[in-house]
Amino acid sequence: MLATTPVRDDDRLTPPIRRYLRWLVVSMSMYASLLxxxxxxxxxxxxxxxxxxxxxxxxxxxxxxxxIWAFARYIREADExxxxxxxxxxxxxxxxxxxxxxxxGFLASAGVFALKGELVAILVLPTxxxxxxxxxxxxxxxxxx
Amino acid sequence: xxxxIDMVRFTPNEKRYYRNxxxxxxxxxxxxxxxxxxxxxxxxxxxxExxxxxxxxxxxxxxxxIKIYIDYFRDxxxxxxxxxxYGIAIGVLLVGMAYFALGLLxxxxxxxxxxxxxxxxxxxxxxxxxxxGKVVGRWRHG
Numbered sequence: 406m407l408a409t410t411p412v413r414d415d416d417r418l419t420p421p422i423r424r425y426l427r428w429l430v431v432s433m434s435m436y437a438s439l440l441x442x443x444x445x446x447x448x449x450x451x452x453x454x455x456x457x458x459x460x461x462x463x464x465x466x467x468x469x470x471x472x473i474w475a476f477a478r479y480i481r482e483a484d485e486x487x488x489x490x491x492x493x494x495x496x497x498x499x500x501x502x503x504x505x506x507x508x509x510g511f512l513a514s515a516g517v518f519a520l521k522g523e524l525v526a527i528l529v530l531p532t533x534x535x536x537x538x539x540x541x542x543x544x545x546x547x548x549x550x
Numbered sequence: 551x552x553x554x555i556d557m558v559r560f561t562p563n564e565k566r567y568y569r570n571x572x573x574x575x576x577x578x579x580x581x582x583x584x585x586x587x588x589x590x591x592x593x594x595x596x597x598x599e600x601x602x603x604x605x606x607x608x609x610x611x612x613x614x615x616i617k618i619y620i621d622y623f624r625d626x627x628x629x630x631x632x633x634x635x636y637g638i639a640i641g642v643l644l645v646g647m648a649y650f651a652l653g654l655l656x657x658x659x660x661x662x663x664x665x666x667x668x669x670x671x672x673x674x675x676x677x678x679x680x681x682x683g684k685v686v687g688r689w690r691h692g
Contacts, residue, residue: 447658455660462658466651473643480639492635499642500616503673508609510669515589515605517598522663523656529649529672533642 421482428475435468469530490548494541501536502529561630567622571615578611633687640683641676648675 418426443464450457480488506529513520560568585607593601623634649672656663 443654443658458658459655459660462654462660463651465654466647469647469650473647476643489632492632492639495642496635496638499638499676502642503676504609504612504616506669506672507612508606510666510671511585511605511608512602513666513669514586515601516593517602517605520665520669522665522668523653525665525668526649526653526656526663529653530646533646 419483421479424482425475425479428471432468432472432475435471436465439464439468486548490541490544493544494537497540497544498533498537501540502533505532505536563622563625563630566625567618570618570621574611574614574618578608578615581611582608629691632691633684636687636691637680637682637684638676640686641678641680644679644683645672645675 443461446461446464447458450461452458480491483491506525509520509525512518585604589601589604596604623631626634649668652661652663652668655661
């Protein structure tokens with residue numbers, strides 16, 4: 406939702422989309438800079454200072470919260486049709502991602518492959534964004550037809 | 551209108567949905583337990599493909615549950631559909647965010663994470679938070 410541009414049939418950017426895109430650029434720039442800051446800071450913070458390490462480790466979450474807020478605002482301001490498309494795409498992406506991760510869990514428990522915890526946790530959001538993009542194309546097409 | 555009280559006042563469509571969900575949920579639990587038992591028991595004896603097939607068996611009742619949910623969704627009116635989608639959207643965004651935060655903590659070795667458990671837990675976590683999302687949706691669009 407967050408990482409793809411909302412599609413309009415007439416290719417014009419409405420004010421809600423423009424506002425959303427502005428926040429998308431701001432939050433993604435913040436995310437990149439905070440991630441780098443966090444990585445450098447963690448090198449300097451001693452291993453015993455757990456709270457400080459956790460605080461630096463969680464820094465990149467802040468811009469993502471801003472992004473979700475911007476998306477929620479965009480959904481509120483979008484017209485009925487656009488809102489329906491966005492929300493249906495999120496719902497489809499949620500189901501596909503949830504089932505995908507569950508299948509991976511089943512296979513890992515059977516010893517087919519091993520899953521690294523941090524990798525699974527980090528990958529949920531990007532997988533969701535990716536499937537959202539695909540789902541949105543499908544939903545938008547169904548409305549256009 | 552109280553979004554919390556309305557959550558437990560069921561429409562005929564909701565009642566039908568909950569009734570129809572019982573069989574696949576029981577099937578899911580039974581298949582899951584059976585599959586886990588067999589995989590654990592015969593991990594070293596049966597071929598890899600059979601084990602993978604057994605591990606994926608619980609996906610079938612899960613697809614059945616989703617089919618029943620889609621039928622329920624189709625029978626919802628426009629307002630109910632919006633609330634359902636709101637619930638899913640809020641649920642998945644909150645869970646995705648929580649997973650991301652956990653992932654960062656794991657990546658920086660501040661917590662130890664079990665990948666299999668996390669992969670298993672994602673869908674149930676979304677389903678739990680979805681209920682909260684529905685309350686928010688009812689409150690906003692009541």
